[in-house]
Amino acid sequence: MDLHQLLIQEGIDPESTLVMRHRPLEPQIRKELMWLAAENPDVYNAYQQCQSPRVERQMEQASHLASFIGHEPGHALFVGVYENGIPRKVSQSWRSRNSAFKELMALGLPNGPDECLWFDLQLTSILERWQGKLVIKWPGKELSYSRWAHKNSHFEVEVIHDESQLTANIPNWRSLVLKWDELDRIPKSWKAALREWRGIYYIFDTRTRKGYVGSAYGKENLLGRWLGYAKTGHGGNRKLRALKPNGFVFSIIERMSQDTSADEMVARENEWKVRLHTRGFGLNDN
Numbered sequence: 001m002d003l004h005q006l007l008i009q010e011g012i013d014p015e016s017t018l019v020m021r022h023r024p025l026e027p028q029i030r031k032e033l034m035w036l037a038a039e040n041p042d043v044y045n046a047y048q049q050c051q052s053p054r055v056e057r058q059m060e061q062a063s064h065l066a067s068f069i070g071h072e073p074g075h076a077l078f079v080g081v082y083e084n085g086i087p088r089k090v091s092q093s094w095r096s097r098n099s100a101f102k103e104l105m106a107l108g109l110p111n112g113p114d115e116c117l118w119f120d121l122q123l124t125s126i127l128e129r130w131q132g133k134l135v136i137k138w139p140g141k142e143l144s145y146s147r148w149a150h151k152n153s154h155f156e157v158e159v160i161h162d163e164s165q166l167t168a169n170i171p172n173w174r175s176l177v178l179k180w181d182e183l184d185r186i187p188k189s190w191k192a193a194l195r196e197w198r199g200i201y202y203i204f205d206t207r208t209r210k211g212y213v214g215s216a217y218g219k220e221n222l223l224g225r226w227l228g229y230a231k232t233g234h235g236g237n238r239k240l241r242a243l244k245p246n247g248f249v250f251s252i253i254e255r256m257s258q259d260t261s262a263d264e265m266v267a268r269e270n271e272w273k274v275r276l277h278t279r280g281f282g283l284n285d286n
Contacts, residue, residue, distance in 0.1 A: 001156075001157045002136070002154060002155050002156045002157060003019065003066065003136050003149060003155035003157070004149055004150065004155060006127060006157075007066070007081075007149055010081075010126050010127060012064055012081065012126060013063065013150075014148075014149035014150035015148070015149075015150040016061070016062055016063040016064065017062065017063065017064045017065070017066055017081075017148070017149040017150075018058055018059060018061075018062040018064070018065050018066070018084075018146055018147070018148060018149070019065075019066045019068065019146070019147050019148070019149050019155065020048060020055075020065055020066070020067055020068065020145060020146045021068045021069070021070045021076040021138055021145045021146075022047065022048065022067070022068065022069050022070060022145065023069070023070030023145065024047075024109075026107065026108040026109055027108070028107045028108050029047070029104065029107045029108060029109060032107060032182075032185065033047070033069055034069055034071065034077070034132075034165070034166045034167070034168075035166070035167065035185065035186070035187050037069065037079045037132070037166050038132065038164065038166035038167045038187060039167070039187060039188065040103075041123065042100045043100045043103045043104060044079070045082070045100070045121055045123070046098065046100035046101045046103075046104055047104055047109070048065070048067060048082075048119075048121065049118050049119045049120075049121055050090070050095065050101075050112060050116045050117070050118055050119075051116070051117075051119070051146075055146050056116070056117050058146055058148075059084065059087070059117070059119050060087070060117070062084050063083070063084055064081055064082065064083055064084060064124075064126075065081070065082040065084055065119075065121060066078075066081050066082075066149060067079040067080055067081070067082060068136065068138075069166075070138065070145070071135075071165065074137060074138055074139075075135050075136070075137060075138060075158060076135065076136050076137075076138045077132065077134070077135055077165055077166070078127065078130055078131060078132070078133070078134035078135070078136070079131060079132070079166070080123050080124070080126075080127075080128065080131055081123075081124050081126040081127055082121040082122060082123055082124065083121070083122045083124050084119060084120070084121060085119070085120030085121070085122065086120060087117040087118055087119045087120060088117070088118050088120075089115055089116070089117055089118070090115065090116060090117075090118040091114065091115055092111045092112070092113070092114055092115075094118075095111055095112070095116075095118075096111055130160060131164065131166070132161075132163075132164030132165050132166035132167075133160050133161040133162070133163070133164055133165065134157065134160050134161075135157070135158045135159045135160070135161070135165075136155045136156060136157055136158060137154075137155065137156045137157075137158050138155075139154055139155075167187035167188070167189045167190070169189065169193075170189065170190040170193040170194070173197065173199075173252045173255050174252070176251065176252060177249060177250070177251050178226075178249070178250045178251075179246075179248070179249055179250075180229065180230070180233070180245045180246055180247075180248040180249070180250070181246055183226050183227065183229065183230035183250065184227065184230040184231075191223055194221065194222045194223035194226065195220050195221060195222075195223040195224070196221065196258075197216075197221055197222045197223075197252070197255055198215075198216055198217040198218075198221040198222060198255070198256050198257075198258065198260065198265070199215070199216060199221075199222065199252055199253070199254050199255040199256045200213060200214070200215050200216075200252070200253040200254045200256070200265075200268055200269055200272050201213075201214050201215070201216055201222060201225070201226070201250060201251065201252050201253060202214075202250070202251050202252070202253050202272075202276070203229075203240070203248050203249070203250055203283070204248070204249045204251070205243055205247050205248055205249075205283065206247045206248075206249060207243065207244070207247040208243065208247075208283075210278075210281070210282045210283050211276060211278050211282045211283060212237065212239070212240060212278055212282060212283035212284055213253070213269060213272045213273045213276060213278045213282075213284060214235070214269065215265045215266060215268065215269035217256070217260065217262060217265045218262070222252070226250060229245070229248070229250070233245035233248075237283070237284075237285065238285055239283040239284070239285060240283060243283075253272055254268065254272070256268065
């Protein structure tokens with residue numbers, strides 16, 4: 001089974017379908033693109049609505065766009081099939097005022113040329129049951145991220161996952177590391193896990209090279225505590241209040257069981273403050 005056959009079965013002409021495999025050069029967009037596809041589709045779509053001159057010429061001839069993310073070398077994860085309407089020419093100034101494109105710029109996307117065609121891409125229900133599940137092989141050189149479906153009938157289906165990979169399971173707590181400005185953009189499935197997790201966390205300030213130890217328990221556990229930092233930047237701590245939060249990096253030092261008492265949590269937090277020297281030399285007040 002290949003993509004060419006799937007499109008024909010859905011009544012879509014492969015000769016007018018452009019297949020696009022997104023693999024951003026910008027590190028932060030590459031990290032978050034699958035999150036955007038799953039939970040902020042307007043921002044994801046804005047990423048593909050303005051293209052280079054070569055791809056513009058292809059897009060002008062396409063009736064549909066089959067959109068994929070290059071999540072692994074030589075493979076592509078299906079996002080959706082978009083109907084391609086009539087494009088319009090837009091300026092840098094227009095793009096900088098567009099709310100979805102502004103979010104991409106905040107993640108590191110350059111504003112691009114003085115003018116570009118902004119394609120009217122509308123997500124369809126075609127193959128929607130396989131969004132985030134269907135993986136195809138991407139043959140040949142990966143530098144070519146847009147190809148015509150009818151010229152590449154060997155887009156072989158590699159696997160169809162049971163669950164969407166766009167918001168894959170949260171990493172093991174020991175390897176979870178989040179920047180401050182990522183806290184309010186993490187996938188819902190990750191938030192659900194953090195809501196159940198309680199424990200001792202660590203904030204490292206990349207500017208001062210100092211750390212802060214805290215504990216999270218009670219209502220919404222780590223999620224509630226970290227979303228508090230996302231909102232205020234400091235969580236009420238005097239030393240953190242004096243710093244710019246966009247230099248903060250969050251991780252978990254130790255996960256604790258759900259039945260750990262508040263007194264035990266605080267005692268464990270204090271042990272970590274001593275071990276990591278965050279009192280006096282770090283960012284803990286007490």
